[in-house]
């Protein structure tokens with residue numbers, strides 16, 4: 567039991583955990599089923615190029631997204647590029663800055679300019695009014711992001727898109743299985759992109775998908791993701807290799823089977839964090855339920871440093887010393903990152919405010935009540951003694967553990 571600041575590992579006490587707890591730990595799957603699928607692929611001698619497992623995966627993803635077409639890809643970043651290229655976008659694309667760098671990078675990699683517009687401070691997603699204010703003669707699309715699985719305001723953004731004759735797309739990397747007003751993420755835009763990265767609720771080791779109801783667009787994206795094979799007539803030429811392999815689809819299908827259980831576990835974890843951290847001054851667990859149906863893959867707390875007496879980064883370092891590896895999704899915000907720091911955009915006060923506060927905590931199937939109780943104990947101790955914590959933190963030189971914030975990475 568940690569009851570005094572001296573008990574914190576950051577100040578020399580024993581760490582709360584003897585193994586690291588990670589945000590983004592892959593969720594549990596039935597390995598026997600994965601191996602069975604991999605055996606099937608190996609036995610069939612068909613390992614890529616739209617094999618049976620990829621076809622089945624695409625069908626399952628389209629069903630979940632409530633659309634007719636899904637094109638599985640090797641990751642979501644490339645899927646976003648296929649979407650941008652396939653839609654023939656040029657000039658500027660309006661998007662939030664409160665997102666992973668991939669959203670902006672996918673656009674700028676193709677020579678277009680990401681134009682950041684501010685978020686709604688209550689939802690964290692692109693504010694339709696701010697998006698409207700960012701439209702210029704060079705704008706070719708709106709690209710919302712379903713942050714932490716919270717679906718964007720689809721009707722408000724659709725209105726802006728329609729008024730300006732623009733397509734509306736969504737980066738739905740976090741949002742598989744999420745929905746708003748009964749409409750699943752994936753069906754809200756003209757096309758959307760899911761991620762099946764290892765850290766996502768459903769993973770294919772690495773993977774992504776473009777989903778859409780537009781048969782012609784799906785066919786174009788399908789061709790573009792396979793060297794442009796079969797492309798004819800007007801529209802973007804060329805192509806790339808963005809195909810999902812059968813091994814990835816084997817994992818994706820197995821992970822999809824586990825998805826309902828993952829959501830139950832994530833919901834339970836989210837509720838447990840809320841109970842542990844209820845009524846702490848300046849500490850708030852971001853609620854997802856008032857923003858539609860969520861897969862709860864991201865448990866995010868927001869720290870108001872003024873009220874709490876400590877900054878989010880202090881808590882991040884304190885937790886890291888306890889072997890709890892958090893992630894500030896998403897801080898810095900994209901416009902604060904290279905190569906966008908000098909880009910032209912309207913003021914983004916709500917984005918900057920939120921980016922300064924957020925911290926994602928470990929959840930998923932590798933985390934249970936006991937871990938959450940012990941993480942809660944550390945955060946409550948910090949919240950009880952915020953100003954003292956900050957003073958002591960400032961007087962403590964960083965330890966090697968704090969200087970190494972990631973596992974398996976050199977960054």
Ligand code: T4K
Pocket residue numbers: 588589590591592641642643644665666668669711737739740761762763764765773774891893895972973975
């Ligand atoms: N749009 C949005 C809104 C996104 O959030 C993302 C990706 C994309 C687009 C692009 O999707 P992909 O092209 O990746 O399909 C991680 C993921 O790599 C990234 O996919 C994800 N978003 C982002 C939110 O998180 P980092 O830089 O935080 O990764 P890293 O290596 O620091 O790992 C994060 C945590 O996960 C750590 O605690 C370690 C843990 N981890 C990671 C891996 C890879 C594991 O426990 N096992 C693993 O296998 O980006």
